[in-house]
Amino acid sequence: MSDRRLRLGLLGVAAAGVGVAGYLTWVHYAGLELGCAGGGGGCQRVQGSSWATLAGVPVAGIGLGGYLALLASLLLRGERARLATATLALVGAVFSAYLTYLELFVIEAICQWCVASAVLMACAAVLACWRVLIDPQEGGAVAGAAQGRLDARASTQARS
Numbered sequence: 001m002s003d004r005r006l007r008l009g010l011l012g013v014a015a016a017g018v019g020v021a022g023y024l025t026w027v028h029y030a031g032l033e034l035g036c037a038g039g040g041g042g043c044q045r046v047q048g049s050s051w052a053t054l055a056g057v058p059v060a061g062i063g064l065g066g067y068l069a070l071l072a073s074l075l076l077r078g079e080r081a082r083l084a085t086a087t088l089a090l091v092g093a094v095f096s097a098y099l100t101y102l103e104l105f106v107i108e109a110i111c112q113w114c115v116a117s118a119v120l121m122a123c124a125a126v127l128a129c130w131r132v133l134i135d136p137q138e139g140g141a142v143a144g145a146a147q148g149r150l151d152a153r154a155s156t157q158a159r160s
Contacts, residue, residue, distance in 0.1 A: 003082075006134070017070070037112065041131065043114075046110070057063060083132060
């Protein structure tokens with residue numbers, strides 16, 4: 001897959017993440033009830049828990065900032081930009097995994113919006129890491145460096 005396609009995929013995933021996290025942030029500040037399917041109350045329980053904010057900031061707002069940072073990183077070009085995107089996505093995926101753990105084992109409730117955001121961030125992490133690892137002619141950095149080391153070893157071994 002080309003760098004362009006991976007970048008477009010990341011744009012779509014990050015835009016969807018902005019939608020989910022934006023909705024959750026809006027609901028938090030507007031004091032509204034979340035629209036959730038099934039009516040089991042899991043969303044309300046998660047959003048009403050002490051874990052829904054971090055240092056007074058709603059976790060959804062932190063997620064919104066993360067998705068916006070991902071979008072901003074996709075506007076930049078070059079190896080450092082790809083690494084920045086991958087780092088942001090990996091940090092977001094680890095944080096989402098931690099929040100999912102809290103939902104399952106501490107809060108004992110599931111918010112489908114939070115799960116959607118976690119899945120989107122995991123997808124972003126996969127796409128961003130794949131983008132770093134693709135062939136250098138396609139825009140990847142790590143794969144090219146690794147291939148250079150392999151070529152150097154093969155050349156050294158051939159001389160021996």
